[in-house]
Amino acid sequence: MSESPSRPEPFKAPVGTHDVLPPESSRWQALIARFADRVGRAGYGLVQSPMFEEIGVFSRVGEGTDVVRKEMYDFLDKGERHLALRPEGTASVARAFVQHRPTTPWKVWYAAPSFRYERPQAGRYRQHHQLGVEALGSADPDLDVEVIALLWDFYAALGLRQIELVINSMGTAEDRRAHVDRIRLWLGDRIDQLDPADAAKVADHPMRVLDSKRPVTIAAIVDAPRITDSLSPEAVAHFDRVRAGLDALGIPYRVEPRLVRGLDYYTHTTFEFISHALDAAQSTIGGGGRYDGLVESLGGPPTPGIGFGTGIERVLLTCEAEGVFPAPAAAIDLYVVDTTGGDAARDIAVDLHRHGFRVERAYDARSMKSQMKTADRSGARIALIIGSDELAAGIVTVRPLREDQPQRTVAREHLVAELRTLLSDPLPSPSEDHP
């Protein structure tokens, strides 16, 4: 028997979570930056809300949904408070609105994790990340159009083409309630024609049965009443204006009267973006809708609102499937190679950082060959070489790695100026922030 001490079992990320490491993380940064830019230009400001809330914030707004009934990560803290990790983005933002009462229209965006206790699979995690916007305080159908257009444009800017927009109207809160009752009765009369799994849902979630994927059920409900046939005049007018707006902007869409979203606070417009490039089961990459009663249900004044969320993981998965939006190239311009022990590399690298350059260096006093190898792999355009000769003479050998040009030496005191010229593209001065 070996006497070697047993190593502790290595830890792994919890089920359904994942680490995002370089270079993949640079795609995340770029994606979020694109999003922030697009929605920022439309007047949306960043909102940062807590990752957990009193459980009531979520249960109040989604008591009938699986997302809050079965999938919430809830816990008691040391003060016996019943809290929950947020399962979706809208409720937290609505709670913040109620708490702070900002002037309306209040338009915000977020990039934040959501948590749901589900079995993970392709495109589905227990912690996933959403980009989203919420606009509160206006019932203007043009706002519905604006919000949908933001997401449409975002996908388009990434280069995604195989995206379908599906929209529906749930009508006013009264329309919705009446329709749910009507559907429940209608399905109740045909309950034995449904797939048993769907039949079980009729009492609690009749609407859910309508977007069933089971062939037996699909056949049984072809003639089910459609909400679009029984909307109030007010709701019809709203929906008409939303469609007219999308038409005017040239945004293609399909009206799907059976579209049912996972949260049951929606009124009027609901929408979903579906990727046809994904062969996984999870093809919805974004969705949202209007929620005119939500703020009130959280104790605020009657306040209309609309928003969407789109899953970063799924969007990136779709980008991969369509072969668009690759990870940005390496961000390093210079690599310092020092064979004199490393002090020169330390001084030059930090000095160049302070002057705004993007610089890396080798550590551990490796051989020159090894350092050059690393320099090459770093993607740097130029290696700055310091050997004993350079050190003694107060110079640096500047060796281009990407272009076929001879290397040359530059005096240390002229290095910054020389490199600025050499790299040609304008670099920010040390005081400014990077672009």
Add this chain to the structure above:
RNA sequence: GUGGCUGUAGCUCAGCCCGGUUAGAGCGCCAGGUUGUGAUCCUGGAUGUCGGGGGUUCAAGUCCCCUCAGCCACCCCA
């Protein structure tokens, strides 16, 4: 929560059906190819609780059981 498939070096995998010397490949990593120069090429090297536990056996990466994890699907949704 239910079901199917898969777990062997950092990564991708072979070996398992037909148990048997020090467990392999490619890529990656490290070093060297004469005295200071990368991406090619050549040579050499390091690294494995064969997911974990139990069992069968003279002997298990290979067979059996349990368990955990990953993937995929149901469900649900981003």
